[in-house]
Amino acid sequence: MSVLLATTACGSAGADAASVDPDRVGPARGDITWYAINFGPEGFPEQLIAAFERAHPEISVDFQPAPNNTDTMRATLTTEITGGSDSIDVYNGDLVWPAQFGDAQLAMPLDEHLPDDFWDRYPKERARLTEYRDNHLAAPLYVDAGFLYYRKDLLAKHDLPVPRTWQELADTAKRLQDAGDVTYGYVGQWANYEGLTVNWTELSAAAGGRSVTADDAEPAIDSEENRAALDFMRRLLDEGVVPSASTSFQEQQSLQTFVEGDAAFHRNWSHGWDMANDPLASRIADQVGVLPLPGFEGGEERGPSAAGGWNLMVNPHSKQIGAVLVFMDWMTGPEAQRMMAENSVLPASEEVLNDPELQRENPVLEVAADLDLVARPAQTPRYPQISHGIYTNINGSLAGSAPTANALRDAAEDIQRALEDRAL
C-alpha cells in the first residue's frame, strides 16, 4: 500500500500546457531516447535505428525497451512525464491513448510542428484516430487489426468452404470437432481485459451494434443487435465450440491452443501468422490460412476488424524535439515503413500497405490492405472506464454470473457513469 501511496506523490505544481513553441524545439541533431515495447522480429527496433542513423548521422537514438504490458507502460510514462522528466524523448503509444494522453497533457500536440500534408501518408480514418480536440497527438507508426486464422488442411480434408458468417463458422467448427480433428472449434480473447473489448467490438459491429453512440454521448450497448451478439458468444461456450477456459484467455493462451492444433479457428492480431507458421513453435505450420473476420447472419458477408497498432508520441519535456520530429518523419516515411512490411509488421503508410509486390510476399498484408475497420470508442479521455464497463460485464456474463439482458443493461449503466465522469 505504501508503494501506491508513494507513487502518487511524484510531480509538482505548475500551470503550463503540453504544447511547445515551434521556435523552441531545439536543433535537429543530438541524442534522443525512444521508449517502446519491442515489436517485429528479435532486434527489429535496433535495425530501424541503424537505418535511421545511416540516413541521419547527426542524430543518435537510444532504444529503451518498455515492459510488455500496455498498462504498466502507461503507468511508467505517467510517472515520468508528470514528474517533469525528459529522460524519454519519444515513445510508442497505444492506438487508444491520444484522447486520454491529450487530456492529461502527457503528449505534445503535433500540428504546430508538422506540415499539414504530413498526414497524407496515412489512410484518412487512421490519422483521425490520433486526434483529440482538433489536434494530432500522435503519428501512426504501425497498424494492426483482427484476423481470422483457420486450418486450411482440415477444411480441405472435409471439403468444407471457408465460413462467411460467425454462424457458419460455428457449424463448420462443430463438424470438425465431431469428426475428432480438433478439441475446440474457435478460440479468441475473452478474458477480463482490454482484449475482450476488442473482440466484443468486432462481433458487435458485425451484428450491426455498437457500444457507444457515434458522437460519444450516450451508451448504445443495450440493443437488440448486441443481445444477439452476446447470446451467440454464450451459445459458443454452451455448445463447447469455444473452451470453457475462454473467459481467462488472452492473446497468448488462445494462440497457444491454436498452434498446438487444438482449435480449428482463431482470432488474433497479425503476429498470429508468424507464430502459427513457425515450425519451432507450432504443430500446424503451413496448414494455416488467413481471412478477414466473418460477418453476422443476416448482415454483411464480412465482419469488420478492430483497429489496433501503435503511434509515436512526444514527451512535452523533451529537450530534443527538433531531432524527434526528424526521427518521427523518417520512421513513418517510405524506407522505415517498407522495412516493417518486410518484417511482418503492418505498415501505417497507405502507399506501403497497398504495395502489390509486398502483398504477394505477405498474405496478411494482402488481407490487411482490404479490411473494414472498426474503432473502439476511444475518442474520449474516459475510454478506460468505458472499456472496463464493457469487458467486465461481458466477461461476467460469459462466466455465467449474469444473463445477456442484465449484463448489457449493467454495461450501459457503467458506460453512462463513465461518460459523466462518475465512474471509478
Add this chain to the structure above:
Amino acid sequence: MSGGTARAAIRPNKGHSILERRFARLGWGFATPALVVVLAITLFPIAFSVAMSLSHVTVSADGFQLSGTTTEHYEMLLKSERWRHALVFTVLYTIGTVVAELVLGTLIALVLEQLSGGRGWMMALLLLPWAMITVVSAQLWAYMYNGVYGVLTALTEGLTGTPFQFLGTPTPAVLSMAAADVWKTTPFVAIIVLAGLMMLPSDVVEAARVDGASAWTAFWRVRLPLLRPALVIAVLFRILQAFGIFDLPFVLTGGGPGDATESLALLGWHVMFTNLDFGPGAAVAASTAALVLVGCLIFLRAFRARVGDEEAQA
C-alpha cells in the same frame, strides 16, 4: 525509544547525567539524516496522497495541481459498486487466508518442533515458497491453473471426466487465488510460531502433565495461551500484507473474472494508472491504508491486553 525508557527505569539513579544528555544529543545528530530520509520518502508521500484525495486534481505536463478542498472523491468511492465490491472482497479474502494460514502454520510448527533431526532441511524446504517472488510464483500457479494445458486442470479431468475451470468463474477463481496465497505465506506463519514454541518454558507443560492434563489439554490450555504473543505478531504481519494484496491478482487473474478478484490495491492502481484519475485513486489508497490501520489497532487492542495479563500472571 521504548528501549531507552526501559533502561532508565531499571537504573537506580533517575536523573540523567550531563554526559548522558550529551550522548543523547550526539545520537539525535547522527540519526537526523536518516530521519530526514524517512520523513521524505514515507511521511511526505503519505501526506501528499491524503491531500490529493481531498483536493481537486488536475494533471498536466508540469505535474499535479491541487486546488480547493473536497470530499467528492470519497463520495465517489462510497457510491461506487466497484469499490464496495473490492472492499468486501479484500476483507473476506484477508480473513479467510489469514485464518487458514494461522491454522496450517501452527500445525506445521508443532510438527517441526517434535522433529529431532532434519529440522534445518525441512525449514529450508518450507521457506522456498516464501522466498519466491510473488510475480514468479503467481505465474507458476497460472500455468498450473491454465484452463486447457494446466496440470491441475488435467488432474481434475482425469478424476472427474470434465476439466475443472479454476480461474474461469468467480468463486473458484477466488478460492484458487487464496490457495496460491496460503501456499506461499503459510511457511512465514510457521516460522514465527515455531520461534514462539521454542521459547516456551518446558517446565510449565511438564507441571501440567504431572497434574494429569492430557496432551490435548496441555496444548489447548497451557501452550496455546503462552503462544499468543507470537501468534499476534504473525497475524498482524499477515493482515497488513493480505489487505494490501496486489501482485497475486495482478498476475494471476487481472482482477477477473468480472471484478471477482479485484482487491483494493489493484483497484487503486487501475484508477490511478489506467484511468489516470489521481484524486479518486488517492482516495482509494488513503482509505485502504486507514481501514487496515484501524483493523490492526482493534486487533491489537483485543489481544495485547490479554497478552499483558498473561505476562503479569507468569
